[in-house]
Amino acid sequence: MKVEQVPHMNGGVGKASYSNNSSLQKVVISKVKSTVEESALEFYSSMLPECMRIGDLGCSSGPTALTVTSYILDAIMSSSQFLDDEMNKKKPLTFQVFLNDLPGNDFNTLFQLLSSFYEKLNNKNGDRFKPLCFVMAMPGSFHGRLFPNNSMHIIHSSNSLHWLSKVPNGLVSETGEAHNKDNIYITKTSPGVLVKAYLSQFQEDFTIFLRCRSEEMVVGGCMILTIMGSVESNDPKHILEIVGRVLSDMAFEGIIEEKSVGNFNVPIYCPTVVEVRNVIEEEGSFWLRKLEAYEVAWDTGFSEAEGKTNNTNIDNDDDDDEVDKLNRGAYVSNYMRAVLEPIMIKHFGKSVMDELFERFTQKIIEFTANENWTHIYLGISLTKK
Numbered sequence: 398m399k400v401e402q403v404p405h406m407n408g409g410v411g412k413a414s415y416s417n418n419s420s421l422q423k424v425v426i427s428k429v430k431s432t433v434e435e436s437a438l439e440f441y442s443s444m445l446p447e448c449m450r451i452g453d454l455g456c457s458s459g460p461t462a463l464t465v466t467s468y469i470l471d472a473i474m475s476s477s478q479f480l481d482d483e484m485n486k487k488k489p490l491t492f493q494v495f496l497n498d499l500p501g502n503d504f505n506t507l508f509q510l511l512s513s514f515y516e517k518l519n520n521k522n523g524d525r526f527k528p529l530c531f532v533m534a535m536p537g538s539f540h541g542r543l544f545p546n547n548s549m550h551i552i553h554s555s556n557s558l559h560w561l562s563k564v565p566n567g568l569v570s571e572t573g574e575a576h577n578k579d580n581i582y583i584t585k586t587s588p589g590v591l592v593k594a595y596l597s598q599f600q601e602d603f604t605i606f607l608r609c610r611s612e613e614m615v616v617g618g619c620m621i622l623t624i625m626g627s628v629e630s631n632d633p634k635h636i637l638e639i640v641g642r643v644l645s646d647m648a649f650e651g652i653i654e655e656k657s658v659g660n661f662n663v664p665i666y667c668p669t670v671v672e673v674r675n676v677i678e679e680e681g682s683f684w685l686r687k688l689e690a691y692e693v694a695w696d697t698g699f700s701e702a703e704g705k706t707n708n709t710n711i712d713n714d715d716d717d718d719e720v721d722k723l724n725r726g727a728y729v730s731n732y733m734r735a736v737l738e739p740i741m742i743k744h745f746g747k748s749v750m751d752e753l754f755e756r757f758t759q760k761i762i763e764f765t766a767n768e769n770w771t772h773i774y775l776g777i778s779l780t781k782k
Contacts (some may be wrong), residue, residue: 420698421732421772423461425623426555428691429776433465434472436778437551439471444617448474448491450550454539455557456496458503463514463532465553465621466494470518470530476551495535497543498728501739503533538562538588540602544613552610552620558603559625561664565598567591568662575659579645582637582663583630592631599666603676611682611781618781620683626775627667636733637663637697639764643756646746652752653745661744663737673733673775693773695761696725722762730758 441449456462469493496507511532518530536545539554540562553590568591569578576591577583583592627633641658648655670690677685734754740763742750764770 408528422459422556423464423692424697425693425774426461428693428774429555429623429778430468430622432776432778433468433553433621436621436780437469437472440617440619441476442478444550444615445478446490446550448493450493450495450548452495452497452535452544452549452552454497454543454552454554455560456498456502456507458498458506460510461608462496462507462557463494463510465555466492466532467517469515469551471521474562479749483675492530494530494532495544496532497535497537497539499538501542502536502639504536507584508533509525510702539609540605542609542613547615549610549614550618552614552618553622554620555623556625558606558622559665559667560753561595561598561666562602563598564662564664565594565596567594577662578659580638581641581644581658582635582665583633583660584638584641585634586631587631594632595666596672599668599672600676603668603673604680607677607680607682611680614781616781620777620779620781622775622777622779624673624775624777625665625667626673626773628690628773630667630672633667633773634770635667636729636770637665639760640733640737640757643753643760646756647673647749647753653749657745661741663740667773668775670775673777677779681782683779683781685777686780687726687776689776691774691776693774694771695729695765697772699725699728722766723758724757726762726765729761730754733757 449469451466453462453465463706473490496504498504514532515530539557570576576588580587583595614620627635644653644658644661645654648658670688674685674688677683677688731754734750734757738750738754741753745753
């Protein structure tokens with residue numbers, strides 16, 4: 398199955414929508430704020446473009462889609478170089494922003510955010526400085542070309558590049574038996590052939606991504622990426638392991654077919670720092686300026702989202718700590734549902750989704766009580782040679 402065949406995030410503004418479950422992603426984006434601002438200012442000061450073209454790849458439909466654009470615009474418009482140019486009317490600056498995701502993305506919900514975005518931009522800068530900013534969609538897969546040659550100045554992508562272009566080949570033996578039975582992603586019990594297949598697909602996809610962006614970007618252009626990663630590729634301790642356990646339980650109870658679990662593999666790969674660096678250096682089109690890993694707790698962003706995930710079935714007499722655990726578990730379950738549900742519906746059907754994620758909520762509570770599970774993210778800063 399190719400990723401392009403499935404929309405990756407739940408659209409709309411409902412309880413399980415990505416728009417209402419992207420607080421974690423907002424925190425992840427904030428981790429690279431200083432890098433985004435520094436890169437944008439450095440490029441603007443050295444190149445002084447009349448029109449700065451920005452691409453946000455894998456933007457989805459939530460409020461985070463315009464966050465990095467706001468970082469860039471605020472940094473440049475508050476810089477002394479920009480203020481001097483505006484005062485002297487030497488070179489009025491225009492911004493052209495391309496929001497990219499697969500054609501199945503809910504761009505309509507995304508476009509509804511534009512009026513408030515433009516209003517904030519104008520209110521922040523007042524009548525004295527009003528740079529033109531044009532925001533538009535660019536539907537398509539970032540695993541291929543998106544823009545004309547030598548046209549882009551800044552590319553950003555967050556929480557997207559761990560999605561592969563397809564489920565890797567070689568996950569089934571010659572006899573037709575699944576190599577990763579009872580799991581939907583790599584775990585410490587997964588055979589080496591499976592780990593190798595996932596890594597090979599990531600290397601191919603990330604190489605193509607870099608090659609396409611190198612053709613699209615001007616020399617000196619900057620790219621800032623955040624990607625879900627791992628410490629060890631053969632033992633990522635990923636939250637998908639818990640989703641797999643829930644599915645296995647449901648298969649054992651006859652709620653879903655056991656074979657359907659064995660045949661389901663999520664097209665995601667979370668690379669290590671070394672694996673990312675190796676692909677960048679081998680592809681050779683970019684200078685690697687920064688590559689760092691950081692941990693983010695599963696329930697990061699919960700306080701901001703609190704109220705959206707509160708479980709109304711809890712009695713007022715219940716212990717506050719138990720209520721908090723359930724609400725945090727529901728928060729994690731909801732953001733995973735917003736991301737995974739479309740691809741899981743295609744494989745397991747819609748009828749089991751409510752039960753699946755209710756069980757997942759309970760598993761999250763169980764696992765976080767006994768172990769410290771976190772997300773690993775990699776922050777990457779590149780400059781086009």
